[in-house]
Amino acid sequence: MGKTTAAATLRRFGVPVFDADRVVHHLLESGGGAVEQVSTAFSHVRGKSGGIDRGLLGQRVFGDPAALDRLERILHPMVAAAEKRFLAHARARHQPLAVLDIPLLFETGGERRCDYVLVVSAPAFIQRQRVLRRPGMTEIRLAAILEKQMPDSEKRRRADFVVATGSGRHLTLRRLRAIVRLLHGNRSSIPSRGRARDRRRPARW
Numbered sequence: 001m002g003k004t005t006a007a008a009t010l011r012r013f014g015v016p017v018f019d020a021d022r023v024v025h026h027l028l029e030s031g032g033g034a035v036e037q038v039s040t041a042f043s044h045v046r047g048k049s050g051g052i053d054r055g056l057l058g059q060r061v062f063g064d065p066a067a068l069d070r071l072e073r074i075l076h077p078m079v080a081a082a083e084k085r086f087l088a089h090a091r092a093r094h095q096p097l098a099v100l101d102i103p104l105l106f107e108t109g110g111e112r113r114c115d116y117v118l119v120v121s122a123p124a125f126i127q128r129q130r131v132l133r134r135p136g137m138t139e140i141r142l143a144a145i146l147e148k149q150m151p152d153s154e155k156r157r158r159a160d161f162v163v164a165t166g167s168g169r170h171l172t173l174r175r176l177r178a179i180v181r182l183l184h185g186n187r188s189s190i191p192s193r194g195r196a197r198d199r200r201r202p203a204r205w
Contacts, residue, residue, distance in 0.1 A: 002120045002122055002163075002165030002166075002172065003101065003103075003120050005165065005169065005172065006118075006120045006163065006165065006172065006176060007019065007099065007101040009172070009173055009176050010099055010176060010180070013176070013177060013180050015095075015097050015098070015099055015180060016086070016089075016090050016095055016097075016098045016099070017098075017099045017100075017101050018082075018083055018086040018087075018098070018099065018100045018101060018102075019101045020079055020083070020100070020101060020102045020103065021101075021103065023078075023079050023082045023083075024075055024079060025054075027075060027078055027079075028051055028052040028054060028057070029049075029051040029052075030049045030050040030051035031050070031051070032051060032052075033078055034052070034074055034075055034078055035050070035051055035052055037074045038052050038057065038071065038074055038075075039052065041070055041071070041074060042057060042060050042061075042067070042070075042071070044056065045057045045060060055136070057071070062141070062144065063144065083100065086098070096183075096184055097180065097183055097184065100113070100114065104148070104149065105117065106150050106154075106155055106158060107148070107149065107150055111158070116160040116161065116183070117158065117159045117160050117161070118159065118160065118161040118162075118163060118179065119155045119156055119158075119159035119161070119162050119163070120162075120163050120164075120165050120172075121152055121155070121156055121162055121163070121164055121165065121166075122164065122165045122166040123166050124152075126166045131145075161179050163175045163176060163179070
């Protein structure tokens with residue numbers, strides 16, 4: 001959908017961004033905090049470098065809900081702890097905004113931790129083109145990923161801000177900059193998730 005590009009753009013604007021996927025990568029690389037637990041729970045997934053071979057691990061959990069649940073019970077508490085440290089650091093530096101870049105946010109109830117949710121969205125055919133360009137991605141894997149996700153229409157309905165990313169990076173950049181400026185200047189006038197609001201009308205950019 002363009003989430004990675006949007007997160008990189010927000011960093012360029014000086015907004016601190018917590019990247020949950022990157023944290024998981026660090027936890028699984030050589031010396032990472034999750035290596036021992038994961039290698040104990042899943043045999044033969046350790047790579048030559050000493051870290052977890054994410055390709056082998058993916059093969060073990062792909063299509064196996066019980067295995068995926070076992071993995072998530074190892075990783076999720078570690079990611080949550082890293083998120084708390086990130087937010088504490090941003091708060092200590094008096095950052096007016098901080099972003100959590102989290103996959104499956106609505107699906108896991110993560111929106112309850114946020115004041116606002118921004119959803120980036122693109123037409124289905126563009127999403128498919130982008131995803132299938134990734135190394136190792138197949139139609140079968142894409143179908144499995146989409147099956148786990150909430151439909152894009154529902155995510156857009158629940159969001160506070162929706163940014164379309166199918167019309168070029170320049171337009172996406174302008175829309176993101178406008179949202180950052182809006183929140184910097186008028187947060188007190190924009191109802192957050194802790195206050196009453198009409199969820200059926202997200203701001204579209």
